Amino acid sequence: MKVASIEAIVLRIPFTVGGVSAAGVWGGAGMQAADSLLLKVSTDDGLVGWGETFGFVGVPAARAAIEQMLAPACIGRDATGIDAISLDLQRRFHVFGRSGPLFYALSALDIALWDLCGKAAGLPVYRLLGGARREQLPAYASLIRYGDAEAIAVNVRRAIADGYRSLKLHEVDLAVIRAARAAAGPDIELMLDTNCPWTLHEAIDMVRALQPLSLRWLEEPLWPPENYAGLAALRRRCAIPVAAGENATTLLEFEHLLGMGAVDVVQPSPAKMGGISALRDVFALARVHNAQVMVHTFYDGPGLLAAMHATAALGDAGAMIEWRYFDMAAQVLGDAVVPRDGMIALPAGPGLGIDPDPDVIRRYRIG
Numbered sequence: 001m002k003v004a005s006i007e008a009i010v011l012r013i014p015f016t017v018g019g020v021s022a023a024g025v026w027g028g029a030g031m032q033a034a035d036s037l038l039l040k041v042s043t044d045d046g047l048v049g050w051g052e053t054f055g056f057v058g059v060p061a062a063r064a065a066i067e068q069m070l071a072p073a074c075i076g077r078d079a080t081g082i083d084a085i086s087l088d089l090q091r092r093f094h095v096f097g098r099s100g101p102l103f104y105a106l107s108a109l110d111i112a113l114w115d116l117c118g119k120a121a122g123l124p125v126y127r128l129l130g131g132a133r134r135e136q137l138p139a140y141a142s143l144i145r146y147g148d149a150e151a152i153a154v155n156v157r158r159a160i161a162d163g164y165r166s167l168k169l170h171e172v173d174l175a176v177i178r179a180a181r182a183a184a185g186p187d188i189e190l191m192l193d194t195n196c197p198w199t200l201h202e203a204i205d206m207v208r209a210l211q212p213l214s215l216r217w218l219e220e221p222l223w224p225p226e227n228y229a230g231l232a233a234l235r236r237r238c239a240i241p242v243a244a245g246e247n248a249t250t251l252l253e254f255e256h257l258l259g260m261g262a263v264d265v266v267q268p269s270p271a272k273m274g275g276i277s278a279l280r281d282v283f284a285l286a287r288v289h290n291a292q293v294m295v296h297t298f299y300d301g302p303g304l305l306a307a308m309h310a311t312a313a314l315g316d317a318g319a320m321i322e323w324r325y326f327d328m329a330a331q332v333l334g335d336a337v338v339p340r341d342g343m344i345a346l347p348a349g350p351g352l353g354i355d356p357d358p359d360v361i362r363r364y365r366i367g
Helices: 056-074 082-096 101-121 149-161 174-184 200-213 228-237 251-259 275-288 302-314 358-364
Strands: 003-016 033-043 048-053 136-142 166-169 189-193 215-219 242-244 321-324 343-345
Touching: 003 056, 003 358, 033 056, 033 101, 048 056, 048 101, 048 302, 056 082, 056 101, 082 101, 082 275, 101 275, 101 302, 136 189, 136 302, 149 166, 149 174, 166 174, 174 189, 174 200, 200 215, 200 228, 228 242, 228 251, 251 275, 275 302, 302 321
Parallel strands: 136 166, 136 321, 166 189, 189 215, 215 242
Antiparallel strands: 003 033, 033 048, 136 343
8 A cells, every 4th residue: 555645735714703713822813714734645546544734824834844845755655654654754854843834744644644544454543543442522612712701701601502511711811711710600611721821930820810710720821832840840839730732742752741740631732743653652651650631632624533533542531522612614524523512423434434525625725
């Protein structure tokens, strides 16, 4: 089974979020569309595997890495040699960075190759990883940043009405966070992702104010995200569990993060950090360091499926799937993978189980 072609496919799908979004790390205020980058790998025997990179404004750079670096190096290679291909490409291109667009592209390729291997074997990826412990996974609604107390309250109530019992906020203003808790009430689980805004001393002060809000975890509170010593110091002084890892890339970086005792919850992002192969390794590493894995999935195509298969096979009983709580004009996977009452069904077909919807690709493809 040889790689015959590799194609990068860019989608731009409009969305609404129940109000006007504030400026965030993904883009400016009032975002109305999400860019996604899919990777299609075709083999000489007619199979097709799908992968996905992290999207938004990073898409053009990751696309260039795919088309100009990875694709020419992969044509004719044995598609079943996932680890060999990954190691070869990392060694060949390491001078161009061990994170960022190149690694996003490598991640998409790895996911697509796992999809191909599952299809060739007639087995879902979770079976290749050892078998699923659950056929349905709890999902939490991951809200965009609103920066407005009234807007966050409206959308917290909307997510609860949609059946979610766990919600993640992306707010940094204390009044807005308090408004979210007031709207949710005491029985809804809230997580807070701040996207690396504070120094250690600022974070310590914020944690004191956040303590009464009963957060499940506080995610990426420090700048820069690789300030693992600072995270460890905050964790020692913080009663709220600390989460991080979506911006970590290599296994060695995750070892540093976990070995320093920096987090209670580690959050590898399969469309950023090496795909399913790297995700499998981080699950094992987290067990050694007694940390829980909550896979980061702020995307809704093959990257989401990769997280679902790995979580079903390797996650603990409390592991959840992050669902990007946008009202998308169309879903990359069609309506096949959408949470119902806070639960998301694991696809049982070969490979990742579901291919991107061809009608969605035709309608929303750009470039």
